[in-house]
Amino acid sequence: MQRYRLTVAYEGTDFHGWQKQHPKGAAPLRTVQGVLEEAICTVVREAVALVGASRTDAGVHAEGQVAAFTTSSGIARARLLRAINGRLPADVQVSSLAPAAADFDPIADAVVKTYRYRIAHGGAAGVLPPLFDRRLVTFSPYTLDAGAMARAAAALVGTHDFASFTRVSHGRESTVRSITACTVKATSRTRLRIDVTGDGFLYNMVRIIAGTLVEVGRGRLGPEDIPRIIAQRDRDAAGPTMPPQGLCLMKVRYTPRRAK
Amino acid sequence: MQRYRLTVAYEGTDFHGWQKQHPKGAAPLRTVQGVLEEAICTVVREAVALVGASRTDAGVHAEGQVAAFTTSSGIARARLLRAINGRLPADVQVSSLAPAAADFDPIADAVVKTYRYRIAHGGAAGVLPPLFDRRLVTFSPYTLDAGAMARAAAALVGTHDFASFTRVSHGRESTVRSITACTVKATSRTRLRIDVTGDGFLYNMVRIIAGTLVEVGRGRLGPEDIPRIIAQRDRDAAGPTMPPQGLCLMKVRYTPRRAK
Numbered sequence A, B: 001m002q003r004y005r006l007t008v009a010y011e012g013t014d015f016h017g018w019q020k021q022h023p024k025g026a027a028p029l030r031t032v033q034g035v036l037e038e039a040i041c042t043v044v045r046e047a048v049a050l051v052g053a054s055r056t057d058a059g060v061h062a063e064g065q066v067a068a069f070t071t072s073s074g075i076a077r078a079r080l081l082r083a084i085n086g087r088l089p090a091d092v093q094v095s096s097l098a099p100a101a102a103d104f105d106p107i108a109d110a111v112v113k114t115y116r117y118r119i120a121h122g123g124a125a126g127v128l129p130p131l132f133d134r135r136l137v138t139f140s141p142y143t144l145d146a147g148a149m150a151r152a153a154a155a156l157v158g159t160h161d162f163a164s165f166t167r168v169s170h171g172r173e174s175t176v177r178s179i180t181a182c183t184v185k186a187t188s189r190t191r192l193r194i195d196v197t198g199d200g201f202l203y204n205m206v207r208i209i210a211g212t213l214v215e216v217g218r219g220r221l222g223p224e225d226i227p228r229i230i231a232q233r234d235r236d237a238a239g240p241t242m243p244p245q246g247l248c249l250m251k252v253r254y255t256p257r258r259a260k
Helices: A032-044 A077-086 A146-154 A205-217 A223-232 B032-044 B077-086 B146-156 B205-217 B223-232
Strands: A002-010 A061-071 A092-100 A110-121 A138-140 A158-161 A176-188 A191-198 A247-254 B002-010 B061-071 B092-100 B110-121 B138-140 B158-161 B176-188 B191-198 B247-254
Touching: A002 A032, A032 A061, A032 A077, A032 A092, A077 A092, A110 A205, A138 A205, A146 A176, A146 A191, A146 A205, A146 A223, A176 A205, A191 A205, A205 A223, A205 A247, B002 B032, B032 B061, B032 B077, B032 B092, B077 B092, B110 B205, B138 B205, B146 B176, B146 B191, B146 B205, B146 B223, B176 B205, B191 B205, B205 B223, B205 B247
Parallel strands: A061 A247, A110 A138, B061 B247, B110 B138
Antiparallel strands: A002 A061, A002 A092, A110 A191, A110 A247, A158 A176, A176 A191, B002 B061, B002 B092, B110 B191, B110 B247, B158 B176, B176 B191
16 A cells, blocks of 8 residues: 655636535535545546645635545556546646655644735726736735735734634634744735745634735734734634635645655 | 727637627627627717727737727716726726727737747646646647747748748738747746737737747757748648637737827
8 A cells, every 4th residue: 555645736716625525415516625536546446535734615726735645556656647637627736746654644744834815906096907817816906005914914923812813713622823924925016915824724714814914904904903803812803804716725844754 | 089099908718709700690709809899888878899909819818909999978088997897807808098099090000019929838748737827828748949949930030921821821912921029938947938029910820930939849840940931831831820828919019100
């Protein structure tokens, strides 16, 4: 038996997210896990269980999702990669495939993940929405101050209870997470991107962080409000949840031992 | 009456090209001219005839198509631009709108047009096809030598009979055209773009130029073959017609008097 670690890239637009979904009495939904698992099973000629590091939501993209499966197939690695990619549709691809430890767990072994949120802004000032990359970028009507957003982003770094930054606080599991880096970079006069790296993310956390930073960027909140919003542990204290299509899972990092 | 000049950008993927098409006994096809004319008519509340500088084919994109129409509407220019864009679908937009001379003709008054052809290459060597911008880039299995392609491109510059570079030589109209610039630029190890500027282009000419340069890039032709291919005035002497989705109309230039 050989376990493999895959790096997977996809455009999330036409997927119902990563995770397999089979609604009762209906056809299975088109998901990345479903499409990829099917391609792998066909190639290795046996059932495999594919596990992904992050259950990205419908519409969310990935450049560096990490997944793993174990197979008894002896197909050589380069041929396996080529055969899987040959059976995938145009909106998903495996960019690398490497042998992994038999107990490699893409979820539990992940050390940090990095997400990027892309925004085009200035709609109310006459800036046109994104055209050629409109599936990958969220358009904001406001003209955003990237400098103020960068200062607010820096205030999110650290180990905090991020209960204000998740959809529902179920009150049982811990909502404490560590953000190790959060930056805002203006890539042009009307474009910016938010990069967030952390050891784990609550449901909708990056999209709510992006929505809160947009509130700062348009002047409705200041960087100095961030500590208060964190302290309130109240979803209503933070900004809105931004739409999925601006979000992309960029990278999942593992300890060298596990990455092998 | 006021004539307006528009700069139009569109992703051609879901259009049957620029030009209006209404097959007999069937619904009109979705074309850029059709969609845009309809939006303008709704805004100015009268029938208008929209003329475009270039009848781009199905699947071909534009960043700088130029079009013109005349209206008796007195709507102020900024409001007119906003109202038209407000009625357009997400894959087409008017990036500028300016008053033009009453006799401004986007086709006859054009001095030069610039097209770009984008290629990702190296498929046979394991390079994966484009993912996020796959609608805008053509993927070639071959590993291409951009330097050789650039030398071949330079050999196309000048006033020549380009009969080898068009689909059918009907033998009546002149196939002589002037290419004022033709460059090949590697934007990464696996990406390149071909920019062609000329006073006019025959049917499929840019896509056949791109296909001929790909033959040079993969080593089946050399830059020194270009003068011979031009001299043969035979479609079979040139390379294949590349697919539409790599092609984009970048810019149409007018004399300052006409641009007004």
